[in-house]
Amino acid sequence: MADLQERRLKDAQMRASISQKLVETGERERLKELLRTRLIECGWRDQLKAYCKDVVKQKGLEHITVDDLVAEITPRGRAMVPDNVKKELLHRIRTFLAQQSNM
Amino acid sequence: MSFSGCQHLQAFKAAHGTQSYRIIHKYFIAALSTEARLRKARSCVCHTCKTTTVRLHSCLHCVYFGCYGANHIQEHAASKNHTLAVDLVFGAVYCFACGDYIYDGELEGIAGENGKSFEDSIGLDGCWVPTDVELQLLHQNPKRRKISDNSTIGLRGLINLGNTCFMNCIVQALTHTPLLRDYFLSDKHNCQMINESERCLVCEMCRLFQEFYSGVRTPHIPYRLLHLVWTHARHLAGYEQQDAHEFLIAALDLLHRHCKGNNGLSSSNPHHCNCIIDQIFTGGLQSDVTCKECNNVSTTIDPFWDISLDLGPPPGGDARNSLYGNGDEPSSLMECLRRFTRPEHLGSSAKIKCGKCHSYQESTKQLTMKKLPVVACFHLKRFEHSTGYHKKISTFIPFPEELDMTPFMSSSRSHNNGYQTQVVQEAASSLSSQNKYSLFAVVNHLGTIESGHYTNYIRLHKNQWYKCDDHMITKASLDSVLRSEGYLLFYHKQILEYE
Numbered sequence: 305m306a307d308l309q310e311r312r313l314k315d316a317q318m319r320a321s322i323s324q325k326l327v328e329t330g331e332r333e334r335l336k337e338l339l340r341t342r343l344i345e346c347g348w349r350d351q352l353k354a355y356c357k358d359v360v361k362q363k364g365l366e367h368i369t370v371d372d373l374v375a376e377i378t379p380r381g382r383a384m385v386p387d388n389v390k391k392e393l394l395h396r397i398r399t400f401l402a403q404q405s406n407m
Numbered sequence: 408m409s410f411s412g413c414q415h416l417q418a419f420k421a422a423h424g425t426q427s428y429r430i431i432h433k434y435f436i437a438a439l440s441t442e443a444r445l446r447k448a449r450s451c452v453c454h455t456c457k458t459t460t461v462r463l464h465s466c467l468h469c470v471y472f473g474c475y476g477a478n479h480i481q482e483h484a485a486s487k488n489h490t491l492a493v494d495l496v497f498g499a500v501y502c503f504a505c506g507d508y509i510y511d512g513e514l515e516g517i518a519g520e521n522g523k524s525f526e527d528s529i530g531l532d533g534c535w536v537p538t539d540v541e542l543q544l545l546h547q548n549p550k551r552r553k554i555s556d557n558s559t560i561g562l563r564g565l566i567n568l569g570n571t572c573f574m575n576c577i578v579q580a581l582t583h584t585p586l587l588r589d590y591f592l593s594d595k596h597n598c599q600m601i602n603e604s605e606r607c608l609v610c611e612m613c614r615l616f617q618e619f620y621s622g623v624r625t626p627h628i629p630y631r632l633l634h635l636v637w638t639h640a641r642h643l644a645g646y647e648q649q650d651a652h653e654f655l656i657a658a659l660d661l662l663h664r665h666c667k668g669n670n671g672l673s674s675s676n677p678h679h680c681n682c683i684i685d686q687i688f689t690g691g692l693q694s695d696v697t698c699k700e701c702n703n704v705s706t707t708i709d710p711f712w713d714i715s716l717d718l719g720p721p722p723g724g725d726a727r728n729s730l731y732g733n734g735d736e737p738s739s740l741m742e743c744l745r746r747f748t749r750p751e752h753l754g755s756s757a758k759i760k761c762g763k764c765h766s767y768q769e770s771t772k773q774l775t776m777k778k779l780p781v782v783a784c785f786h787l788k789r790f791e792h793s794t795g796y797h798k799k800i801s802t803f804i805p806f807p808e809e810l811d812m813t814p815f816m817s818s819s820r821s822h823n824n825g826y827q828t829q830v831v832q833e834a835a836s837s838l839s840s841q842n843k844y845s846l847f848a849v850v851n852h853l854g855t856i857e858s859g860h861y862t863n864y865i866r867l868h869k870n871q872w873y874k875c876d877d878h879m880i881t882k883a884s885l886d887s888v889l890r891s892e893g894y895l896l897f898y899h900k901q902i903l904e905y906e
């Protein structure tokens with residue numbers, strides 16, 4: 305039990321320091337830009353956009369909020385991200401972390 | 408939906424102006440300086456639960472940071488009666504009285520300006536977003552095209568201007584190089600040849616890409632390109648058949664040179680140039696020379712645009728053969744690459760001064776891939792020019808649709824005394840998907856060395872192949888591509904690493 309908790313704490317600390325490094329260096333924005341490009345290239349954006357339009361049409365523009373829309377499309381959006389895009393991002397993050405020797 | 412926000416935001420702006428939005432956006436969303444980014448990294452946490460994730464918002468009234476995911480910003484808004492908050496990722500404003508994000512033209516304008524300078528500050532080009540006027544113009548354009556999955560746009564034959572198939576086949580390969588196409592179609596070239604851009608080969612490539620992707624079906628006549636190549640690369644001038652490989656290298660070199668000016672130095676690129684050609688085609692070749700006396704290794708790394716692979720039996724005596732094991736002619740691309748990266752005895756007639764022994768010693772030399780290019784061009788040396796005779800090797804050399812370069816990387820290099828370091832191997836194989844390539848173009852030479860003809864295959868979308876024979880383009884099967892007598896093979900990386 306104690307072990308698991310300790311590991312969780314360590315993971316959380318690691319996550320926080322990684323995310324801090326990503327922001328400090330501007331790498332986070334570069335990754336976002338890369339992700340944006342990839343998602344456009346593979347048609348993800350167009351597909352999700354079409355789905356958003358359907359949802360808005362179904363519920364009516366006056367009755368839908370951004371929160372509703374986010375809740376509705378998030379599962380599908382996540383599932384639709386191609387594996388090789390995830391892999392590429394992961395690889396980029398790994399490479400970035402490897403360069404940050406002072407972590 | 409209006410673009411002037413809700414009444415709550417209007418009231419807020421009337422009382423307090425846009426200053427607080429401006430500041431929050433500048434310091435915590437589009438952090439412009441290194442300092443600002445450090446501050447952003449440290450301070451962007453929910454003031455209540457201390458996490459950094461799940462949609463952090465900043466209160467527009469008092470700059471409290473709270474997360475949306477765990478309701479902390481909502482709780483803050485309710486308890487303090489602060490109705491407006493800014494999303495710290497996208498900069499959108501949320502109104503708790505209206506219960507939704509709201510659009511406000513003025514605030515969007517501020518966000519747009521900041522965002523642009525932010526992209527500049529971390530060296531991002533950003534993507535082009537059409538303005539309303541541009542959108543309207545696009546919709547009014549009757550020639551506007553929508554690309555579907557089975558579209559054949561980009562296919563266009565090229566007229567042969569008298570033995571110019573050596574040029575046509577390379578033009579076809581280049582215009583179907585995915586990253587090159589993205590570069591040219593997004594109009595990224597800033598011409599450096601002021602007042603003489605008609606002499607710039609990069610500008611000519613831009614025009615060529617426009618021609619290829621214009622949707623016109625009639626063959627294009629590449630006379631301007633030919634003229635430019637003649638003026639810049641004299642050795643290719645004239646109406647005789649030239650070598651397609653030579654043309655490829657000359658074209659890459661000219662494009663690289665005409666990109667000059669905005670070529671920044673790039674430390675990770677072995678060619679120390681970040682022009683589009685070097686970003687796509689340059690790899691690094693490691694050469695290790697090992698002294699046979701003291702085993703001292705001296706290593707150099709040289710840039711390359713293509714890899715020329717020997718066919719036929721290895722020249723020289725048995726000394727070289729014995730290292731190669733099966734000693735014969737390579738019978739596939741993989742064997743060619745194995746031969747290319749195997750250690751080679753330099754022999755007693757080619758002694759090299761060893762830096763450690765301080766004397767001339769026999770040594771072995773091994774070439775390996777230090778850095779893989781995004782696009783790998785392999786040149787199968789089918790033409791042999793020795794003193795007194797010229798000959799073509801027409802052997803069929805099989806090449807795969809998918810190629811893994813891991814065994815030829817410097818990190819997989821076999822150790823001096825023959826065993827492979829296991830750790831290195833394991834590390835290399837776990838990363839191997841990074842070293843995988845897909846075939847996208849093949850140049851073929853038909854006929855003999857005296858009278859021959861170049862054609863090529865190109866890939867469209869993910870798996871459609873076409874054969875280009877000057878002005879004629881026909882559909883082809885992958886099988887016919889893989890069974891063809893390849894001369895130049897073009898592969899692109901499956902996983903891209905941008906700088």
Ligand SMILES: [Zn+2]
Nearest residue numbers: 466468469489
């Ligand atoms: Zn507040």
Ligand SMILES: [Zn+2]
Nearest residue numbers: 453456474479
């Ligand atoms: Zn929170």
Ligand SMILES: [Zn+2]
Nearest residue numbers: 413415502505
């Ligand atoms: Zn409101």
Ligand SMILES: [Zn+2]
Nearest residue numbers: 598607609610
């Ligand atoms: Zn130019």
Ligand SMILES: [Zn+2]
Nearest residue numbers: 663680682685
């Ligand atoms: Zn260059």
Ligand SMILES: [Zn+2]
Nearest residue numbers: 698701761764
């Ligand atoms: Zn030595």
